[in-house]
Amino acid sequence: MTTNLFIERAKKYVTLSNDHDLARIKCLFADDATYHSDYFGTYHGSDAIHTMMTSFFARFPDAYWEVPEYRDNGQNGIEFAFVMTGTDVSTGEPVTRHGLERIYFTSTGLIQHIAVYKPA
Known part of the structure; x- marks a missing residue:
């Protein structure tokens, strides 16, 4: 895959995240994908990632x-x-978080790993 295709897929992931479209987000991940966030921990497998995201969007609707x-x-x-x-x-409080996100893809364009880092 090319850089442009990776960028398109990353933009799609962010757009679906902003739309809170969990069903379509789940389809972007490889079954054995991993997800690590300095804010929320580490998750293994697309089902565990989906469960985490469901909880995240319930907390931050x-x-x-x-x-x-x-x-x-x-x-x-x-x-x-x-x-x-x-x-x-x-808490009812507004939250603003800054960070750096890295998304790694399989050769077929599925998300293999996401790493979310707090600012240095």
Whole structure:
């Protein structure tokens, strides 16, 4: 796959995340995908990732990611800085999180791994 296709797939993932479309997000992941977030931990397998995302969107029902630019990370993937905003329903407080996300793809274009890092 080419960098442009990786960027298109990463943009689709962010768009579906902003739409909170969990069914279509799940289809983007390889069955054995992994997900690590400095904010929420590590998950193995698309079912575990889907369960985590379901819980995340229940906690932040208005979550939204701003992504100004997508870059090739040179390792079959894309990286981007983001700002996530939303309301934590457990506290009623607004939340703003900055971070760096890296998405790695299989040769067929499915998401193999996502890594989310807090800013340095």
